[in-house]
Amino acid sequence: MQQPKEAPSEGHADVRIVAADPEVARRVAEVLRRCFAATEQRSYPAGVGGGTRLELVVDTTRAAEPARSWLETSRSSEEDRRRG
Numbered sequence: 694m695q696q697p698k699e700a701p702s703e704g705h706a707d708v709r710i711v712a713a714d715p716e717v718a719r720r721v722a723e724v725l726r727r728c729f730a731a732t733e734q735r736s737y738p739a740g741v742g743g744g745t746r747l748e749l750v751v752d753t754t755r756a757a758e759p760a761r762s763w764l765e766t767s768r769s770s771e772e773d774r775r776r777g
Contacts, residue, residue, distance in 0.1 A: 704754035715745040722747050728760035729753060 701707050708725060712718040715736070722734045729751035739746045756764055 701750055704752060706751050706753060708749050708751055710747045711739050711744060713739075713744045718745045718747045722749060725749065725751055728757055730755035 698707070708731075710718045710721045712721070718736075719734075722731075725731060726749075731752065732750045734747045734749040737746045737748070738744070753760075753764060
């Protein structure tokens with residue numbers, strides 16, 4: 694069993710992508726890297742049945758459009774829910 698990792702630093706998110714086809718996982722990672730600053734992806738076998746697991750860390754404080762607009766909108770919605 695895997696030991697739990699420390700939580701990422703403020704403004705960062707650990708992302709795990711699991712896909713049967715390694716190319717599909719790479720394409721999803723590429724989309725994330727176009728929206729956010731990210732670390733280099735790490736690749737692992739997904740399990741006994743095959744597939745690929747990619748892991749990377751994204752920095753939401755350095756988001757590109759359209760992710761920046763979405764993050765700003767979601768923050769406003771979250772603040773509204775806390776107040777209401």
